Amino acid sequence: MPASHHHDVLIIGSGAAGLSLALRLPETVRIAVIAKSRIDEGCTLYAQGGISAVTDPSDTFESHIADTLDAGAGLNKPEVVRYTIEHAPAAIEWLVELGVPFTRHAAGGEPDAFHLTREGGHSTRRVLHAADATGRAMETTLVDETRKRPNITLFENHIAIDLITGAKLGLDENRCLGAYVLDINAHRVEAFAARGVVLATGGASKVYLYTSNPDTSSGDGIAMAWRAGCRVANMEFNQFHPTCLFHPQAKSFLVTEAVRGEGGQLLLPDGTPFMERFDERGNLAPRDIVARAIDHEMKRLGIEYVLLDISHKPAPFIKEHFPTVYARCRELGYDMTLEPIPVVPAAHYTCGGVVTDLHGRTDLPGLYAVGEVACTGLHGANRMASNSLLECLVFAAAAAAHIVDTLADTQGPPPLPAWDESRVRDSDEEVVVMHNWDELRRCMWNYVGIVRTNKRLERAWRRADLLQHEIHEYYSNFTVSSDLIELRNLAQVAALIIRSAQLRKESRGLHYTLDYPLTDSSRPPADTVLDPRTFTLDTARKTG
Numbered sequence: 001m002p003a004s005h006h007h008d009v010l011i012i013g014s015g016a017a018g019l020s021l022a023l024r025l026p027e028t029v030r031i032a033v034i035a036k037s038r039i040d041e042g043c044t045l046y047a048q049g050g051i052s053a054v055t056d057p058s059d060t061f062e063s064h065i066a067d068t069l070d071a072g073a074g075l076n077k078p079e080v081v082r083y084t085i086e087h088a089p090a091a092i093e094w095l096v097e098l099g100v101p102f103t104r105h106a107a108g109g110e111p112d113a114f115h116l117t118r119e120g121g122h123s124t125r126r127v128l129h130a131a132d133a134t135g136r137a138m139e140t141t142l143v144d145e146t147r148k149r150p151n152i153t154l155f156e157n158h159i160a161i162d163l164i165t166g167a168k169l170g171l172d173e174n175r176c177l178g179a180y181v182l183d184i185n186a187h188r189v190e191a192f193a194a195r196g197v198v199l200a201t202g203g204a205s206k207v208y209l210y211t212s213n214p215d216t217s218s219g220d221g222i223a224m225a226w227r228a229g230c231r232v233a234n235m236e237f238n239q240f241h242p243t244c245l246f247h248p249q250a251k252s253f254l255v256t257e258a259v260r261g262e263g264g265q266l267l268l269p270d271g272t273p274f275m276e277r278f279d280e281r282g283n284l285a286p287r288d289i290v291a292r293a294i295d296h297e298m299k300r301l302g303i304e305y306v307l308l309d310i311s312h313k314p315a316p317f318i319k320e321h322f323p324t325v326y327a328r329c330r331e332l333g334y335d336m337t338l339e340p341i342p343v344v345p346a347a348h349y350t351c352g353g354v355v356t357d358l359h360g361r362t363d364l365p366g367l368y369a370v371g372e373v374a375c376t377g378l379h380g381a382n383r384m385a386s387n388s389l390l391e392c393l394v395f396a397a398a399a400a401a402h403i404v405d406t407l408a409d410t411q412g413p414p415p416l417p418a419w420d421e422s423r424v425r426d427s428d429e430e431v432v433v434m435h436n437w438d439e440l441r442r443c444m445w446n447y448v449g450i451v452r453t454n455k456r457l458e459r460a461w462r463r464a465d466l467l468q469h470e471i472h473e474y475y476s477n478f479t480v481s482s483d484l485i486e487l488r489n490l491a492q493v494a495a496l497i498i499r500s501a502q503l504r505k506e507s508r509g510l511h512y513t514l515d516y517p518l519t520d521s522s523r524p525p526a527d528t529v530l531d532p533r534t535f536t537l538d539t540a541r542k543t544g
């Protein structure tokens with residue numbers, strides 16, 4: 001008999017967004033948190049630079065707002081930016097109360113003051129950090145706290161396949177009733193029923209061949225919400241982090257932007273600085289400009305990487321501020337206190353996602369989306385560094401408050417039909433899945449990467465479309481395995497990214513195309529919103 005679970009709230013994802021939401025709910029609420037890998041695995045664990053908030057008396061909300069709007073290139077929602085930034089100090093206080101060990105004491109400053117660093121796009125030092133492993137400090141604190149709460153049950157190695165909705169069950173009221181979840185170890189699909197469901201599944205950068213993200217970032221939440229009828233916006237805006245360590249064994253190791261914030265310089269392999277040629281802010285220009293400059297120089301010179309040099313700073317300073325980066329570089333044979341290190345750009349952050357409001361609500365009643373999976377309107381066309389952990393925390397609190405307000409009036413879901421068990425078995429087609437996975441990610445990297453063109457997008461669309469059909473065939477005829485679930489989601493997210501990029505006939509923020517190299521100032525900036533009720537990603541269905 002397949003297991004089924006009943007909770008008040010089901011949270012899919014255990015990063016900063018999912019766990020802080022769980023902890024913000026009162027202990028009277030019975031909560032399930034599921035994670036498709038280890039409970040602490042996800043982008044949050046790897047965040048290095050920090051979390052932005054106005055905590056210094058010389059800084060102002062207006063300045064943080066202005067910087068965020070400037071980075072977002074006209075597409076941020078001003079009311080969301082203000083809401084997030086004004087709620088940031090309280091979010092930091094909450095983390096400090098939980099015990100997150102932020103680095104304190106700026107040299108020459110107040111002994112107990114936070115040490116603030118500066119990152120690209122910020123006009124002042126306002127990024128709190130725990131050395132260079134801020135995400136690890138946050139995630140481990142959140143996991144520890146969550147484990148202490150008797151009302152929260154954690155399910156590791158459980159991957160959500162699809163949301164269960166009233167519409168899918170043929171009910172009059174369409175709301176989210178829960179999710180089908182594959183218990184990866186038991187190889188069994190279980191129905192999780194809940195009165196409120198939260199997508200906190202992170203982003204989709206795994207759709208690109210080279211990424212700073214862990215394997216969990218396969219866009220599952222975005223694809224599940226799309227299939228459940230929710231609008232998805234601004235998927236063309238994928239941020240590429242300019243500096244990942246270039247090394248065959250370290251393809252996803254990120255070198256924090258704070259290295260540039262503390263004086264690190266980008267250089268060509270012959271030692272020539274180049275950023276000043278691209279932007280007057282030089283090494284501290286926003287990420288998209290830096291990534292594009294590096295991409296340009298790599299293509300122009302046919303080089304595999306550029307260099308990042310902070311060796312002019314005293315060695316103790318480097319080791320104290322960047323212990324994680326320093327240690328990882330040493331493991332790989334580089335000493336950043338003595339020499340420049342080789343770096344390349346990699347897919348890093350999904351600015352678009354499931355459309356949500358100020359309470360984290362999606363289009364489907366009972367379904368919330370929080371964290372990188374969501375498109376709240378904070379980032380617009382480009383996320384400013386260290387605003388994303390902040391968004392997770394602020395919107396987790398907002399969604400928790402809304403859930404608390406509405407839970408008592410929400411009926412429990414009816415009995416949910418069990419999953420067809422004949423569809424859960426080991427696949428003899430894993431090789432095909434791996435091949436499709438590789439093909440998709442390569443195609444996205446080559447055709448839908450840092451610099452786009454109409455022709456490249458058209459090529460990418462044809463391949464993504466074909467892959468969607470192949471995957472659909474395996475999915476409906478064969479098995480449910482976690483690789484196949486992720487591949488299906490990645491293919492759908494790839495299609496959403498390509499279509500969104502095709503719809504934007506200009507360059508703006510992170511979306512840069514050689515066919516429309518300028519920003520269109522002839523009309524007001526608008527989001528790219530795709531609505532599954534009026535738009536299909538399936539060419540075959542569209543053309544009949």
Ligand SMILES: Cc1cc2nc3c(=O)[nH]c(=O)nc-3n(C[C@H](O)[C@H](O)[C@H](O)COP(=O)(O)OP(=O)(O)OC[C@H]3O[C@@H](n4cnc5c(N)ncnc54)[C@H](O)[C@@H]3O)c2cc1C
Binds near residue numbers: 012039221387
């Ligand atoms: C290397 C790196 C450095 C970064 N540095 C910074 C920084 O300094 N400052 C900053 O603000 N941001 C930074 N970011 C971005 C930031 O870390 C993320 O945006 C943020 O952590 C996202 O949190 P989240 O809770 O939304 O998702 P994540 O932390 O990615 O968690 C996603 C969760 O969803 C689960 N999940 C996904 N799909 C499913 C499914 N189908 N079923 C069940 N569970 C699922 C995963 O298992 C995981 O638990 C960085 C990102 C990276 C990769």
